[in-house]
Amino acid sequence: MAMDKPQLTVLGIETSCDETAASVVVRDEEGRGHVLSNIVRSQLDLHRRYGGVVPEIAARAHVELLDAAIAQALEEAGVSLSDLDGIAVTAGPGLIGGLIVGLTTGKALALASRLPFIAVNHLEAHALTARLTDGVPFPYLLLLVSGGHTQLLVAEGVGRYSRLGTTLDDALGEAFDKAAKLLGLDYPGGPEVEKLAAQGTDSIPLPRPMLGRTEPHFSLAGLKTAVRHAALQREPLDAQTAADLCASFQEAVAEVVQDRTRRAMGLYLDRVGEDAPRNLVVAGGVAANQRLRSALQTLCDAEGFGLFTPPLALCSDNGAMIAWAGLERLAAGLTDDMHAPARARWPLDPEATPALGAGVKA
Amino acid sequence: MQHDATVLALDTAMGNCSAAVLRGGNAPRVLASRAEAMARGHAEALMPMIEQAMDEAGLAFADLDRIAATTGPGSFTGVRIAIAAARGLALATGAELWGTDALSVMAKRAAKEALNGDADFAIAVDAKRERLYFGVFDAEAARQSGPQIVSPADALGLLPASVTRVLGSGAEMLRAEAGKEGRQLDALAPDLQPDAVSLGLLALQGGDAMPNLRPLYLRPPDAKPQTGKSVARK
Numbered sequence: 001m002a003m004d005k006p007q008l009t010v011l012g013i014e015t016s017c018d019e020t021a022a023s024v025v026v027r028d029e030e031g032r033g034h035v036l037s038n039i040v041r042s043q044l045d046l047h048r049r050y051g052g053v054v055p056e057i058a059a060r061a062h063v064e065l066l067d068a069a070i071a072q073a074l075e076e077a078g079v080s081l082s083d084l085d086g087i088a089v090t091a092g093p094g095l096i097g098g099l100i101v102g103l104t105t106g107k108a109l110a111l112a113s114r115l116p117f118i119a120v121n122h123l124e125a126h127a128l129t130a131r132l133t134d135g136v137p138f139p140y141l142l143l144l145v146s147g148g149h150t151q152l153l154v155a156e157g158v159g160r161y162s163r164l165g166t167t168l169d170d171a172l173g174e175a176f177d178k179a180a181k182l183l184g185l186d187y188p189g190g191p192e193v194e195k196l197a198a199q200g201t202d203s204i205p206l207p208r209p210m211l212g213r214t215e216p217h218f219s220l221a222g223l224k225t226a227v228r229h230a231a232l233q234r235e236p237l238d239a240q241t242a243a244d245l246c247a248s249f250q251e252a253v254a255e256v257v258q259d260r261t262r263r264a265m266g267l268y269l270d271r272v273g274e275d276a277p278r279n280l281v282v283a284g285g286v287a288a289n290q291r292l293r294s295a296l297q298t299l300c301d302a303e304g305f306g307l308f309t310p311p312l313a314l315c316s317d318n319g320a321m322i323a324w325a326g327l328e329r330l331a332a333g334l335t336d337d338m339h340a341p342a343r344a345r346w347p348l349d350p351e352a353t354p355a356l357g358a359g360v361k362a
Numbered sequence: 363m364q365h366d367a368t369v370l371a372l373d374t375a376m377g378n379c380s381a382a383v384l385r386g387g388n389a390p391r392v393l394a395s396r397a398e399a400m401a402r403g404h405a406e407a408l409m410p411m412i413e414q415a416m417d418e419a420g421l422a423f424a425d426l427d428r429i430a431a432t433t434g435p436g437s438f439t440g441v442r443i444a445i446a447a448a449r450g451l452a453l454a455t456g457a458e459l460w461g462t463d464a465l466s467v468m469a470k471r472a473a474k475e476a477l478n479g480d481a482d483f484a485i486a487v488d489a490k491r492e493r494l495y496f497g498v499f500d501a502e503a504a505r506q507s508g509p510q511i512v513s514p515a516d517a518l519g520l521l522p523a524s525v526t527r528v529l530g531s532g533a534e535m536l537r538a539e540a541g542k543e544g545r546q547l548d549a550l551a552p553d554l555q556p557d558a559v560s561l562g563l564l565a566l567q568g569g570d571a572m573p574n575l576r577p578l579y580l581r582p583p584d585a586k587p588q589t590g591k592s593v594a595r596k
Contacts, residue, residue: 060438063576105449105450108450111451183593184593184595341405
């Protein structure tokens, strides 16, 4: 589809968790995206000894790192602020202290440079990344899996999402991190669990919560508890048992995700019709897990869906996805003013009824 | 600072949210200012205030020579708002950055509004958990010591014998502490807050630019290193 829009260039700013990130992305006349720079200053070293992200430490780091990250993103892209068509910033959901730093900085840049300002939903940015990398057309089925979110949604258009399923308790990435913590692995735990799982076998029986349920919801808390019990029964753990636990946990997760996503595919087709595009987009940090990817590839092959998993650098938190979401919104004529608030909670589908039995994170 | 420099000053450190545009010279002038008392909501309020103040002053951001922010102490989130705004504006305009602590801004305001009775004085702000943000100033509001975070007893030990006036939300705590030792203090101006106009006046007098303007927290973040929740390994 020819968009006949002029080329647009946007700076994206991301500070919702523990990455201080800035990026410049161009959307060309045909609507294709080009990442000119993508600066990510990880704060991992600041949080490691606490075994998780400490919000106040993250916010303190953001305010000291952000302007230099922006300057570097502009420099590497070879553009100045006057070359831009807009400033896009994550306004939520996330840790409020960091969000406020990014939002305030972005507003200041937009105000002083007299540029349109775009307040971006971090989850929408994850959702739209496959359009930056692969030009995936709407609608598509979206599996969003990160440290803070586990959702299945129909992406119908910019700003239009229908939630099919969510987690009733822990997020998928959180479950990986907690399993890692239990086993005394390094932080962040997800990649460590995956590494160790490669040396083990799926030999320890663990439950598959929610398997076969009609609504494609998730529940990870029980699985986490089962891992803890299995570990305590085998205490003290030798290296092989720890690896087997990781492999067994990862298999349980892969099977659950495959089953829940299969169910969501059916609901997706009910909603968009049999003739609509059949594509599954996986986004969020957990999309980096190779076992999960292969389980979803198997599912997509069986169900006739195309699978799109953005490259690793664009799966985890980054500024390019924020810039791209800003570009999509700007091209659709959606901008915000200086009153735009930071929002710790900001669901993609505010109309979705709370899942039965869901906790506050659902 | 050059003689007729133009400054945008931002304060979000405590219970006030304010922005002011000032121009220097023999008689510094306030070209425009906005201020609102608020315990929270600074993040949403500040940028519209800046927009309005700049419009009223009839200035473009490129006209600014210096952008100033109160660095703290105060609310952790609050001090970051003015500093993030100042750093963002400076990146866009090339204006220089400057800042000073919240107690110096409060002292400047107190002297300007003749709250200190033309005498040396102290500022004490209730920092919660039985602590004060504390500083000592001369009659013209030049800082003699502080800011620091101390218990009321320690603040009393730091208070010169000649000083009898204490201003700010923590003044009453210090007066009560002094009473235990039979020392007489006057606790004044419990509602005193920093404000952008006073900060702007200091920024016009102030010294060198501070390219790495950063918050002054005086308190570490609340965070404890992780204690072992892992199972035993061989």
